[in-house]
Amino acid sequence: MKADRKVVILANGLFPTARRGLDLLKAADLLICCDGAADKLIAKGLLPHVIIGDMDSLSTEVSELYASLMIQSDDQESNDLTKAVHYCIEEGYPSVTILGATGLREDHTLGNISLMMEYYPRIEVQIISDFGVFFLAQSGEQVPTFVGEKISFFSIDNRVRVSSTGLKFPLKDLQLSNWYRASLNEATANHFILNFESDLPLIVYRAWGQG
Secondary structure (H helix, E strand, C coil), X not given: CHHHCCEEEECCXXXXXXXXXXXXXXXXXXXXXXXXXXXXXXHCCCCCCEEEECCCCCXXXXXXXXXXXXXXXXXXXXXXXXXXXXXXXXXXXXXXXXXXXXXXXXXXXXXXXXXXHHHCCCCEEEEECCCEEXXXXXXXXXXXXXXXXXXXXXXXXXXXXXXXXXXXXXXXCEECCCCCCCCCXXXXXXXXXXXXXXCCCEEEEEECCCC
């Protein structure tokens, strides 16, 4: 069943160096590379199942050797990561893990994180780096964590007001008028809950740690 398959997209940002990300690449049932990310993956001794993008950053050697894996799209209205995510949606996969979406260029990093809202609610997405994970949380959702975990919250709607439980610095009807206001918090229990009035979820960042 597709729901049981581990789907990983490797974007063309900072290639994973931590074991967590490398293990995800090796364990993927379906590994999709965004354009030039295929060069980085193959250089590490791994092979993609699919290569998606406009192929403007893919080497000639890889494009010739792995032409059968390529799905080319020259659509300039979306980036290669979005093309890869849309492929997963069209193929009926309910969730995907994205690696290599951060680092190298800050504008690409911000763009890729914000695009999580574009994919919602058609597919569940998490963005993992060497340093942490971004995902989406619904109002009232009980999110597993551990005491001492470093957590930040972000909203694309600066009118949203948020209250919380399970955090060292409780949010009490706090308006997220900028991206800093709910950052740099810490868990005090084995789960936290965010309450807010919005049809859209919040973007949550959890820094990797022990637990």
